[in-house]
Amino acid sequence: MSKKFDPVEVRKDFPIFSKVMRGNSGLVYLDSGATSQKPREVLDAEREFYEKNNAAVHRGSHLLAEEASAAYEGARQKVASFIGANVDDVIFTKSATESLNAIAYSLGNSKSGSRYEIKSGDRIVLSEMEHHANLIPWQQLAKRTGAELAWFDVDSNGRLDLSNASELINSRTKIVALTHQSNVLGTINPVSEIAAIAHKVGALFVLDGCQSVPHFPVNVQSLGIDFLAFSGHKAVGPTGVGVLWAKAEHLAGMEPFLFGGSMIESVTMTNATWAPAPRKFEAGVPNMAQAVGLGAAVDYLQKLGMANVAAHDEELTGYALEKFSALSGVRIIGPKDLKDRGAVISFVVDGIHPHDVGQVLDQYGVAVRTGHHCAWPLMKKFGITGTTRASFYLYNDFQDIDILIDSIDRAQKYFKV
Amino acid sequence: MELDSLYQQVILDHYKNPKHKNLNESYTAQVHHVNPSCGDEITLNIQVQAGKVAGISWDGVGCSISQASTSIMTELVLGKDIDSAFEILGEFTDLMQSKGTKSGDEEVLEDAVALAGVSKFPARIKCALLGWMAFKDAVLQSKDKLGE
Numbered sequence: 248m249s250k251k252f253d254p255v256e257v258r259k260d261f262p263i264f265s266k267v268m269r270g271n272s273g274l275v276y277l278d279s280g281a282t283s284q285k286p287r288e289v290l291d292a293e294r295e296f297y298e299k300n301n302a303a304v305h306r307g308s309h310l311l312a313e314e315a316s317a318a319y320e321g322a323r324q325k326v327a328s329f330i331g332a333n334v335d336d337v338i339f340t341k342s343a344t345e346s347l348n349a350i351a352y353s354l355g356n357s358k359s360g361s362r363y364e365i366k367s368g369d370r371i372v373l374s375e376m377e378h379h380a381n382l383i384p385w386q387q388l389a390k391r392t393g394a395e396l397a398w399f400d401v402d403s404n405g406r407l408d409l410s411n412a413s414e415l416i417n418s419r420t421k422i423v424a425l426t427h428q429s430n431v432l433g434t435i436n437p438v439s440e441i442a443a444i445a446h447k448v449g450a451l452f453v454l455d456g457c458q459s460v461p462h463f464p465v466n467v468q469s470l471g472i473d474f475l476a477f478s479g480h481k482a483v484g485p486t487g488v489g490v491l492w493a494k495a496e497h498l499a500g501m502e503p504f505l506f507g508g509s510m511i512e513s514v515t516m517t518n519a520t521w522a523p524a525p526r527k528f529e530a531g532v533p534n535m536a537q538a539v540g541l542g543a544a545v546d547y548l549q550k551l552g553m554a555n556v557a558a559h560d561e562e563l564t565g566y567a568l569e570k571f572s573a574l575s576g577v578r579i580i581g582p583k584d585l586k587d588r589g590a591v592i593s594f595v596v597d598g599i600h601p602h603d604v605g606q607v608l609d610q611y612g613v614a615v616r617t618g619h620h621c622a623w624p625l626m627k628k629f630g631i632t633g634t635t636r637a638s639f640y641l642y643n644d645f646q647d648i649d650i651l652i653d654s655i656d657r658a659q660k661y662f663k664v
Numbered sequence: 665m666e667l668d669s670l671y672q673q674v675i676l677d678h679y680k681n682p683k684h685k686n687l688n689e690s691y692t693a694q695v696h697h698v699n700p701s702c703g704d705e706i707t708l709n710i711q712v713q714a715g716k717v718a719g720i721s722w723d724g725v726g727c728s729i730s731q732a733s734t735s736i737m738t739e740l741v742l743g744k745d746i747d748s749a750f751e752i753l754g755e756f757t758d759l760m761q762s763k764g765t766k767s768g769d770e771e772v773l774e775d776a777v778a779l780a781g782v783s784k785f786p787a788r789i790k791c792a793l794l795g796w797m798a799f800k801d802a803v804l805q806s807k808d809k810l811g812e
Contacts, residue, residue, distance in 0.1 A: 269666060602702055602727035602791060603671075610667045619703040632703045632725050661667070662676070662728070 251555050254644040260286040260547075261642055272612025275647045280430050280458060280591050280638030281616050282480045285544075292543035293485055296536040303532045305509060319535050322542030323525070326490055329545045330475065331466035336498060338491040338528045339538045343457045344380040346476035346491035347424075349504045349528065350453055351384035354422070355391055356502035363451075363501050367393030370420040372450070374399040374407055374436075375628055376429040379621040381455040381476075385424055394421070401628055405432035405581035412444055420450040427459035431620045431636065432581030433564070433591035435459070442471045451497070457481055461548070462589055462640070463557035467492055479537065483641075484544030488537035491528065498524035505530040556641050560590035563639040567592055567648045576664060577655060580634050590639035593620070596655060598664030601633040607658035608635075613651055669781035670788070671728065678732035678775070683739050685731075688721035693805035697798040699790055704730055708798040712806040717741045717749055722795065729779070729788050734795025736775045746803055752776075753796055760789050 258264045261284045266274050276284060296318055302311035304319045320334075327334040340346045357363040365371075371385050371394050389396050397415055400408040416423055423445040428435045442452040453474040459465050460475075461482035467475055474497070479488040493501075503510055503521055507530035512520040521527045548556065565585050571577060576597040582588045596604050605617035618633040619626045626633060637651055691709035698705045704726035711719030720738045724731075737756075741749040756776055759768045764784035768777035782792045 600727035602704075602729070602788070606670065606785070606788070607667060610665065618701060623703060626703060632705070661671070 251558060252551050252641070254559065254642055257551070258642045260288070262287060262290070264642065268609070268612035268614075270610045270612065272610075275611070275613040275650050277637040277639065277643065277647065277651060278614045278616050279461075279481065279640035279643075280620075280636060282486070283461060283483045283640055284642065285485065285540075286483055286547050288547050289484060289540045289543045293536045293540040296539045301536070304535055305526070315535060318539045318542075319533070322538045322545075325542040325545045329549065330460065330490075330492060331468050332492050333495060335524055336492055336495050338493075338498075338525045339533050339541075340489040340491050341487055341534060342480075342489040343455070343476045343478035344489070346489050347380055347453070347455065348384045349491055350474050350476070350493075351388040352504040353501045353528075354451075355388050356504065358502070361500070363497075365392045365394050365421055368419060369394040370397055370417065371395070372397050372399070372416055372420055372423045372445075374425055375401040376405075376407070376432060376434065376622065376625050377424070377426055378430050378455065378457070379623070380457075381424055381426055381453075382624070385422070399425075401432075401625065404583070405429070405434050407434070407436055409437070409441070412441065416441075416444050416448055416450060418448050420445065420448050422451050422453060424453035424455070426455040426457075427465070428462070428589040428591070429581070429622075429625075430458050430591065431593050431622045431625055431634065433589045433593070434582055435587040435589055437587075439469075439471050442473075446471070458589060458591065462560055464553040473497060479541040479544060482541070482544055483547055485537040485540035487534045488541045490541075493524075495524070498527065503527050503530070507531050509533075551641060559641060560639060561585060563643055563645070563648065564588060564590045564592070566645055567637070567639070567651075570648060570652045574652065574655060576659060580629055580631070591636060592638075593634040593636045595631060595634055596658065596664070599658055599662045601635045603662065604635045604655070604658050607661055608651070608654045611650060611654045611657070613654050615651075670785060672778040672781065674736075674775050674778040675728060675732040678735040679728040682731055682735040684721050684742070685723060685735065686721055687723050688719055691719065691721075692809060693802045695798050695802045695805065697794060697801065699726070699730070699794050701790065702727070704791070704794060706730070706734060706794055706798050708734075708795065708802050710799070710802040710806055712746065712803060712810060715747075716745050717743065717803075720799070722798070724795075726794065727788075727791050729782060729791040730794045733776070733779055733782075733792040734798075736779070737795050737799060740774060740776060741799060746807075749803070750800075753800060756796060757793070759783060760792055 263284050300314040302315040304316045327337045445452045451473040454472045456477040460477040475492040480486040510530040512522050580593040601617035616636045692712045694709045696707050706724030708722040762783045768780045770777050
């Protein structure tokens with residue numbers, strides 16, 4: 248494993264940090280939970296693909312088509328080894344949202360009698376801390392099929408209440424879909440434990456890895472899950488590319504969700520058969536340059552070492568939690584200890600709306616997310632309309648957190664609370 | 665500081681002491697508007713009588729900009745006939761879309777000119793318009809009901 252990195256050195260790889268922000272401040276980017284910034288390697292990889300290799304992959308008999316296909320499939324290989332997967336089980340989508348919708352739609356397309364069929368009376372189990380992207384596709388699937396939704400409650404510390412897990416995940420349960428790490432609370436869920444309960448009743452386990460895959464080592468084999476969705480853009484990769492991983496048997500047994508070019512084996516005017524995965528689930532010319540960019544992103548993360556990224560995240564989070572605990576009139580929404588907790592801190596400031604907190608922070612170059620974070624039910628659970636959220640990543644350091652804390656203090660003074 | 669152009673004292677005053685923020689029982693229309701990007705919500709009751717805004721009251725949660733803007737709006741439109749209220753609304757909407765190029769006509773907009781700075785912060789324009797759009801909707805619904 249490589250030696251732990253210096254975030255100040257890392258920042259030099261990211262051109263955006265030369266930006267001058269409002270109030271003539273430097274950029275203190277604490278919004279990686281929404282999207283990460285991109286290193287030069289990723290930007291170069293995308294540009295180079297367009298400048299030197301651009302052609303539609305898996306078609307064409309020319310040199311460019313060969314090179315484009317090799318670059319695209321090379322990216323798939325990189326992503327596969329990054330998550331401990333077989334290369335043919337990695338599907339490129341446009342986003343994690345599309346990945347999750349693809350699972351829901353594919354299951355909904357199942358032929359009658361198939362083990363993947365979702366019927367009236369079946370149950371889909373979620374949690375209250377899901378991002379809308381891992382809630383609404385299942386809500387809609389339930390509405391289309393007559394299946395029922397059930398969910399894990401979140402307790403006041405922002406942890407899942409697992410006390411009723413075996414009643415919740417009952418024999419009628421077909422799908423358990425859960426986030427690995429809450430984008431609001433930072434809570435890291437006991438995935439393997441819940442996946443094992445799901446498997447006992449024959450249910451499929453879907454993991455939303457948007458906040459985990461970019462931040463700590465994630466291995467699909469050792470987690471014991473059936474599906475994984477994550478996005479490229481939160482993992483220093485480009486926008487427009489996401490990943491869907493599934494066990495090979497599921498990809499073989501499930502129906503496709505998008506139909507068209509590339510995904511077929513043979514076609515007549517009245518019928519078509521499907522290519523094997525991953526092509527079966529990649530209709531149309533894919534987002535090639537973005538996939539190649541994601542390959543470069545994965546290289547970048549592996550060069551730093553994911554264990555190092557995780558250790559760095561933890562160091563920052565520990566430091567921030569300590570600083571936050573000394574603030575008066577500021578309440579953390581989520582776990583206050585470091586155990587099973589990622590680099591996301593949501594907080595409310597008494598007497599100041601999150602939008603106004605974010606606006607004052609912006610004046611000092613501090614970029615945070617404010618609002619409901621696409622987790623409206625969770626906000627209602629905590630009886631709030633929104634939070635201010637600071638999320639940390641490999642280019643952040645202690646000084647960023649000091650500036651954040653100072654800026655919160657300034658917001659309190661500005662609004663006289 | 666740039667921030668001061670956004671948060672003028674009059675805005676902070678309205679935020680701390682919002683006007684007409686207490687839902688009145690009688691109304692010709694009640695509307696509920698949300699800002700889906702931030703989760704802010706407002707319920708607004710309006711009483712339209714003889715072509716006039718005879719009563720207006722509201723409740724809701726939101727940032728200083730949305731709360732102050734709504735408070736200022738209620739002061740501006742209460743007692744006005746619908747046409748002049750809509751002229752003020754038009755003037756205010758123009759101001760919000762001016763990207764910082766207009767300062768607003770104080771004769772028409774009174775306290776609402778304090779919100780001129782909002783137009784330089786694109787993410788906040790929706791906050792400032794939340795209450796105003798609710799007002800517009802409520803008037804139109806009242807007109808429908810009253811058959812005007």
